[in-house]
Amino acid sequence: MAIEHAILVSLLEQPGSGYELARRFERSIGYFWTATHQQIYRALKRMETDGWVDVREVPQRGRPDKKEYSVADLGRAALTSWLHDPIEPESVRHDLAVKIRGAAFDDPSALIREVDRHRQAHTDRLARYLAGEERDFADRTDGGPYGPAHAERELQHAVLRGGIAYERMMIAWLDDVLATLHRFRPER
Amino acid sequence: MAIEHAILVSLLEQPGSGYELARRFERSIGYFWTATHQQIYRALKRMETDGWVDVREVPQRGRPDKKEYSVADLGRAALTSWLHDPIEPESVRHDLAVKIRGAAFDDPSALIREVDRHRQAHTDRLARYLAGEERDFADRTDGGPYGPAHAERELQHAVLRGGIAYERMMIAWLDDVLATLHRFRPER
DNA sequence: CTTGCTTATGCAACAAGTTGCATAGCAAGA
DNA sequence: TCTTGCTATGCAACTTGTTGCATAAGCAAG
CATH class of the missing domain: 1.10.287 (Helix Hairpins)
Structure with a gap:
């Protein structure tokens, strides 16, 4: 499992910017998968390069522009393939x-x-x-x-x-x- | 938290070799803290350098010699100090x-x-x-x-x-x- | 006598995660 | 106006963790 898959799920539920994703990873998704903004921005860059996500520059008033990401066909295919792959029952760390x-x-x-x-x-x-x-x-x-x-x-x-x-x-x-x-x- | 502390606790409970530790990390300690043998050997080397553990070469019959590690005073002090430091409630990853x-x-x-x-x-x-x-x-x-x-x-x-x-x-x-x-x- | 398993240790390369810092616009309050 | 705080993105350095491989001894089965 990689952070990419968690991001894909989150973007399918709702497209958004890296910053918005980072906040979702503090709640909701973050309840079972943590990630820092650094991990997220880097992963988004990789995913954009690989054609997993589409980007759209969204100008905003009263705050900096954001890049809104949404899942592309390739990303959806990657998620589907991962969903069909068995994963190891997780190992805890307490x-x-x-x-x-x-x-x-x-x-x-x-x-x-x-x-x-x-x-x-x-x-x-x-x-x-x-x-x-x-x-x-x-x-x-x-x-x-x-x-x-x-x-x-x-x-x-x-x-x-x-x-x-x-x-x-x-x-x-x-x-x-x-x-x-x-x-x-x-x-x- | 670092793997070092888990190793210190395990060695205090029972001195042993890197290999033995690796097996304990597959059961017992491993129930709540996983580690591969690679992590363990590297950590033990670091800990030896830092004077946290003592090593003793133990010749064995019918199998390769082993290095038995036990906790030194410095290691015990490091553990105590860690025990008194607050830690963040763990973040899950499911x-x-x-x-x-x-x-x-x-x-x-x-x-x-x-x-x-x-x-x-x-x-x-x-x-x-x-x-x-x-x-x-x-x-x-x-x-x-x-x-x-x-x-x-x-x-x-x-x-x-x-x-x-x-x-x-x-x-x-x-x-x-x-x-x-x-x-x-x-x-x- | 070769093949495979277990004990025992380790290097090297790579992937993933963390931390510190930087930038930049805008808003609100002292 | 100066500081603080929020949105928004990112680089660089560092620390951890994973994976593949290598070595080496002995034992047991075929």
């Missing part, structure tokens, strides 16, 4: 878990503040996801028509439900970790 | 989620096989985690003494519980995704 195991060789209770901070971050994210769900998917149209636009919405919702499940799981686990760490507090 | 949203622009039901494969992979991992828990943490010593070795075990268990919770969450979510994708199957 610094916090390393810290927790490392805490055994330091003062375990010193980690409580840190774990608390992470718990707070996940609580905040959960709240944002739930607000987004309320905003975008509140109406119960689950018996409605199954056209292409409907698929887009339904699948976005399914991914969002994944984010919600993930955050809930993390909060519960961090509570478990906190309880464990508290058992190692020095007795007074 | 290729599958990109694919699911991308499926709206292709045939959504074509993704069923892929999601099924991932579900199977997570089921397998869950089984391995549960077997490991049974093997290593079966005896209920949760009221026992709270010495340093006890902390190591307890914290390893807490991390493993996180892995278990994660896999359970993923399986449930993938079932949800599958149900969604099935709704888009073309009617016969």
